[in-house]
Amino acid sequence: MASSSAEAWIERHQQRDLLRFLTAGSVDDGKSTLIGRLLFDTQNLFDDQLAALDSTPDLALLTDGLKAEREQGITIDVAWRYFSTDRRKFIICDVPGHEQYTRNMVTGASHCDLAVILVDARHGVTDQTRRHSLVVSLMGIGHVVVAVNKMDLVDYDEDTYRRVCKEFTEFSARLEVSDVHFIPLSAKDGENVVRPSERMPWFEGASLLRYLESVHIASDRNLIDLRFPVQTVLRAEPDFRGYAGTVASGTLRAGDEVAVLPSGLKARVATVRDPAGEADVVFAGQAAVVTLDTDVDVSRGDVLARPANVPLCTQELEVMVVWMGEEPLRPGAAYLLQHGTNLVPATVMSIQYRTRVRTLRRESDVDALEMNEVGRIHLRMLRPLAVDPYTRNRSTGGLIFIDRSSFDTVGAAMIRDVQPLTSPPPPPAVDAAESQVSRDERCRRLGQDPLTIWLTGLPKSGKSTIAVGVERRLLDEGFASLVLDGSTLRSSLAHDLGFRPQDRREHCRRLANVARLANDAGMITIVAMVSPHADDRELARTIVGAERFVLVHCDAPLETCEARDDSGAFAAARAGEIEEFTGISAPFEVPESADLVLDTAGEPAAAGAIRVVDLVRPRIALDPR
Amino acid sequence: MNDYLLSHLRQLESESIFMMREVAATCERPVLMYSVGKDSSVLLHLARKAFDPAPLPFPLLHIDTSWKFKEMIAFRDATCADAGVDLIVRRNEEAIARGVNPFDLGADEYTRLLKTEPLKAALTEHGFRAAIGGARRDEERSRAKERVFSLRDGQHQWDPRRQRPELWSLFNTRLPREASLRVFPLSNWTELDVWLYIHLEQIPVVPLYFAADRPVVECNGTLVLVDDDRLPIGPGDAVETRSVRFRTLGCYPLTGACLSTATTLPEVIQETIAARTSERHGRVIDHEVDGAMEDKKREGYF
Structure with missing residues (x-):
């Protein structure tokens, strides 16, 4: 040659x-x-x-x-x-x-x-x-x-x-x-x-x-849907701030408008760099660095997409999973999910079916997936992920399961269904028809003057236990009530919300509105919700109406709450896997003017529930009891 | 080329950059193992690209056995000064003072004392939880199955039966207490890819890779460079000056030279294509027993 x-x-x-x-x-x-x-x-x-x-x-x-x-x-x-x-x-x-x-x-x-x-x-x-x-x-x-x-x-x-x-x-x-x-x-x-x-x-x-x-x-490559999962933030003198990552799909150029997910904030791309330096365009498969023209909050785990073409941000998923762990997968088990550049705790809600690899036959009524088995499952995550169907996007449609104690990789899954699992609320009627039932009539029918009991406190401080105890006791005494549990409603009413301060405030706003609607319908409402910020509790008080709002602080020391936790959430928060975890990495503002403070560490829940009912009884009973 | 297509080298480049960024973003105290050879040159070049214009987010670690080629050390010092990087050099001074050498000891014991032990000590002392290395899967049979992010226990040992499955580009960097990671961003590169990339990007490498007249002596069929006066030369051995170069660089007494006239990158590449001997052949350490590399890796050799 x-x-x-x-x-x-x-x-x-x-x-x-x-x-x-x-x-x-x-x-x-x-x-x-x-x-x-x-x-x-x-x-x-x-x-x-x-x-x-x-x-x-x-x-x-x-x-x-x-x-x-x-x-x-x-x-x-x-x-x-x-x-x-x-x-x-x-x-x-x-x-x-x-x-x-x-x-x-x-x-x-x-x-x-x-x-x-x-x-x-x-x-x-x-x-x-x-x-x-x-x-x-x-x-x-x-x-x-x-x-x-x-x-x-x-x-x-x-x-x-x-x-x-x-x-x-x-x-x-x-x-x-x-x-x-x-x-x-x-x-x-x-x-x-x-x-x-x-x-x-x-x-x-x-x-x-x-x-x-x-x-x-x-x-085969997807050059249509821009997805740029942010890996890390690069900072250099004097004031360079770039978002590094690999373009999962689509293309991106300077001047493009992008939405940051899950926050939804928008910005315009100032520059893009590929491995050779500043470039006109970066595309699927390229390692890149992106700078934005405005100072929006972007960090690892966020995804940049076009505002008109965004992945679904959801806390619930349907996936096909291939199990690889020695311990079988079971409903109720908690894992860490790695998806793109995100790591999020999640719980297996149910197993829909197992697919027999040999025959392709589907078997329902399955209580576990063993190693090498394939099945369809329903997952609930602690924070929303920005996802696409796997068939459309292998990078944003695949995820792995990590065991929470050994940290081994124990499963892989392909996202199948990215429809929101809870149907969206119907649009509000513009002109509400005036009700023909008066408030007094409702109260007389139910025999009670409704109000909202708002239970605040650290995670695992016993709010939910008190709430259901109060509900039981009220029913026994002839009162009708409704429990709104902030955590469980995260899968429905608040499925789109995370744990950042603005998400928590929105969560409070929604629950307070539901509480008020229930009160208006004559029902007593018991809300169990961390609601760590005094401002947010004030917002709830305003929405419900101060005269119908009773604030109860479930007061247990952090150590007690942590010791009670069998979900691994505290441990995960300590390990830095869960951000904004109240008591660990986010503050709890102790209420200064609670109507009642329960010592939920020292006092049995049943006794606490009695004290709550004793407090509200004079206000809810139409007839003196 | 703007059909949004990437050549294989550009794909490998972006994938390696992704891996390094994952390490920096998710691992506690990462370090880059810098062994001065061509793979390390590529590794360092990719690391700079991964974080440019920010500085490298991890230091470099070189395990110096005291038997490295003099030109390697000179190149290392020049490169690291130039880049303004944080270089940690680690030697097993106790063993070096004792006069440990590759002639009196078998290759296994020599490697353990001057490479494996100081490496493990450095990783433990600095608390490095993730060490990036330049190993490639095409180098040796046991490496063909190693993960890109490879788990090591508290003794830095590798258990081929307990490897984590690696799917898509989702690298699981979570570690149990005590464990650490070895990360190999060049896993999917071949020797030819490395040379083609060096040529494409004009990356500087140690001059020993290019042919020059050098004093060599033949030991058991291998040409060894007389790099200093520590090389024992028997009465029957003849030191000859021959045009040689190295395909791989390690400790000079253990690294065989090959006869060559390739003095430029294209010539080296041309020789690489024509080569019918795989590159680790020049290294004595793989040959002692069948499966030698696998045994060394189980012990914690990089």
Whole structure:
């Protein structure tokens, strides 16, 4: 090579693109032999790697990595192989075929654009083929190559090959795989792997390598929906403040208007930088730094999007989960979810069904998902996440589960349903019709003069317990009441709210309005809500009406509350995983003029509830009691 | 090129930058393992890009066995002065004073005393919870299965059976008490990718990668550079001046030179393509027993 041609070669190779593909199949399908063949025939193996093997190259041995695996003669984990041709660089993700390792296949598939599924020509589509295809479909891999291997053992017979193709086509119609391509080959003899086969003249398609070199994947990328998850904030002298991250999808240029999620604040992009420096535009896949023209609050975990095209901000999700933990997933269990650059505590609310990987059958009435099982579940997060459906956006539609004590990665999930799960309230009537029922009439009918009992206090100080105790006691005495629990209403009335001061204030405003409506309808309302800010409690008092507002402070020391907590929330807050956690990282303003202070650490809840009822009884009873 | 397409090098570049930013944003006390070789040069270059225009958010750590090539140390000091980075150099002074050398000890024990032990001590002493390194999966068979974010226990040991699954670009950096992370942003790069990128970005590397006339002596089929007078030269050994270069850099007595006339980057790249010997071949340490690298990693070698 003369030096000018060397330069040209280098330039051409610097411009090659990248294809990541997965190979799925069992030891018996000859998968390792196929990979060995690809590496061997494209001359991506070094002499000393060959010399480390026996004199007759067993291609399969080339790809077995760990000593333990060599001893057992099986591959037990995801292995990565690299090779390149003049046209492309390839990354092979080699995953084992046995059923117990579904998790490995899912892991590998999450990185790949294409999957090569090996089928033994003698056996056709097996349970294992079905399993691999399901995972490929679940993981949203758009391109599948069915490599019908061991054609040498069926005398390179065209009919056998056609039968396998037909079998696979029938079965895969039930899956979401759009682009399926079939190639008959023999990995052992190298037929149709790299060089076209002369033994199968009836096959007119390209060899596997040619196909991999030419398959078009560029249009798989999402260049429409701008999603820029902020990784970290870069600060430099004198006053540089840039938001660093990788563009998950879409494009972004200086001058574009963006919305910051979940806050919804808007700003205009001042500059964008790619790894080479300041740029006109940054796009999907690029590491970038963005500066904004106004000083809005942006931090890690926030997502930039176009104001007219935003992901859904939600605290509830429907996902397809693949479980990877040794401890099964069960309803009620709490995990950390990692989504984009966000980490948020979440609880499994329910398991809708389990999908049997072997048969694709759905089973409802499931109380747990074991390792390697796949199912659809309902999650509730402590803070909202900005999400897209996985099928539209792999970056903002996938998430992992982290165990709260070992911090191991125990599951992966694809977001399916991003519709708000609680239906939006109907628009308010502009002209309310005047009621024909008077307040007095309602009170007489119910035999009570309603008011709102507002219970404030630290998390786990006993507010909810007091609230239900009061409700019970009131009913026993003939009064009708309604409990509004601030925490549980976060999934419905306040599902769009987080824990920042402005969210808490909005939460207070909503509950106070509901409390007032209930009072107007004659009901006594008991609100149990942290409501840490004096201003917000004042707002509630104003909305409800001062004459009907009774403030009760559930007073327990922080240590007691923390000791009572079995949800792990305090621990998570201490570890910094939950921000703005009242008592730990956000203040609680002790009320100066509560109507009643309950010692919820020292006094039993039942006694506290009696004291509350004793306090309000004279005010709610129409007849003196 | 504006069809919004990224070449493989630009994809690898952005992915590596993402990984480094994840470390800086989520890990307690990160450090970048700087071993002066070409992979470290690329690593440092990517780290600067990841945080530009802000300064590097972590220090560099170099484990100096005292047997490194003199040119490596000179290059290291020039590079670190130039970048204004915070460099920590760590040596096992006790063992060095004792005269520990690669000739009297087997490669295993030598590596343990002068590399693995001081590395573990430095990580423990500084309380580094995440160490970024330049290892690539294409270097050696056991590395093909290691994660990008690789978990180590309190003794800095690697358990291949207890690796966390890594999905999408969601890197789980949460750690149990005592544990730490090794992070390999160049995992998906090959030797050729590294050279092509060095060429593309014009990244400076130690001159030992380019051929020059150098004094070498042949030991057990390997050409060893006579870098100083500590190299024992037997009566039968002939010191010859030959045109050699290095594909990989480590301790000079343990790093084999290859005969070469490649004095420019394109020539080096040309040789790399033509090479039919994988690059770690020049390193004695992998060859002692089958699965040598895996055993060393279990012990805490980087």
